[in-house]
Amino acid sequence: MKLTFLGAGDGFSVGQGHNSALLEFGGTNLCIDFPESNHAALHKLGLELNRVENVFVTHLHEDHINGLQKLAFYHGVYPLKGKPRLFVHEELLGDLWDALRHGLAYSTRGPKELSDFFEVVPVQEAFELEGQRFELVRTVHIPGMISFGLLCAPYFYFSGDTRFDLGQIEEAAAKAKVLFYECHMQPYNLPSHTSLDELLTLPEELQRRTVLMHYLDDYLDAEKREAFHNAHALRLAELLQAYEF
Numbered sequence: 101m102k103l104t105f106l107g108a109g110d111g112f113s114v115g116q117g118h119n120s121a122l123l124e125f126g127g128t129n130l131c132i133d134f135p136e137s138n139h140a141a142l143h144k145l146g147l148e149l150n151r152v153e154n155v156f157v158t159h160l161h162e163d164h165i166n167g168l169q170k171l172a173f174y175h176g177v178y179p180l181k182g183k184p185r186l187f188v189h190e191e192l193l194g195d196l197w198d199a200l201r202h203g204l205a206y207s208t209r210g211p212k213e214l215s216d217f218f219e220v221v222p223v224q225e226a227f228e229l230e231g232q233r234f235e236l237v238r239t240v241h242i243p244g245m246i247s248f249g250l251l252c253a254p255y256f257y258f259s260g261d262t263r264f265d266l267g268q269i270e271e272a273a274a275k276a277k278v279l280f281y282e283c284h285m286q287p288y289n290l291p292s293h294t295s296l297d298e299l300l301t302l303p304e305e306l307q308r309r310t311v312l313m314h315y316l317d318d319y320l321d322a323e324k325r326e327a328f329h330n331a332h333a334l335r336l337a338e339l340l341q342a343y344e345f
């Protein structure tokens with residue numbers, strides 16, 4: 101199992117892509133979220149969009165899904181192995197189509213639906229791919245909004261967007277080696293994301309296993325990164341950085 105960051109930045113990042121990861125395992129691949137910035141990142145890895153076989157959607161903020169229209173069209177124009185599979189929690193499916201249909205529903209060959217572009221897999225609690233189980237973990241991001249993290253035991257937990265949730269972190273840490281956890285890194289608190297101060301309350305053993313993502317572009321600066329890594333056990337994810345499990 102290999103996880104490569106296709107983007108480690110927040111919703112406003114211009115330098116490190118929006119937060120997304122590519123998993124490669126068992127002869128297939130799975131992207132966690134699909135922002136537009138994935139196109140350039142995958143290209144740098146030598147993978148064109150028609151090589152993407154599976155996508156999991158954590159939630160419907162545009163910086164997590166705004167590459168899906170291009171992915172859908174690319175697979176249609178340059179077909180390779182068939183439509184990509186789209187794993188989406190069943191409660192998000194209707195709203196996902198509402199977000200995408202303005203671009204996808206119309207075509208020169210008549211009206212289209214989401215299932216014309218993707219093999220849609222509505223998910224409840226978990227899904228399985230090439231023998232690997234992926235468990236959906238509900239996160240607390242924005243009140244009223246449905247959002248998920250993804251547990252891929254025994255390897256990693258990928259938080260998606262969430263507020264700090266100690267219970268969720270402890271549960272995930274008991275099942276997975278590495279925690280990829282969002283951290284906004286703003287010098288003040290945000291109501292919908294996790295702050296560095298909150299993550300620094302974790303026991304050092306947990307901090308050593310935690311990699312921060314979805315953070316602001318200020319931390320692209322080499323000196324700032326080095327100072328951060330010298331001062332903390334927590335690590336910063338990096339665009340195109342790979343983790344082997």
Ligand SMILES: O=c1ccn([C@@H]2O[C@H](COP(=O)(O)O)[C@@H](O)[C@H]2O)c(=O)[nH]1
Nearest residue numbers: 110111112161242261284286290291292
């Ligand atoms: O530092 C930040 C702050 C926010 N975002 C994204 O903006 C929207 C709205 O966030 P609110 O905190 O609810 O105002 C949401 O998509 C956040 O993920 C961000 O990327 N970075």
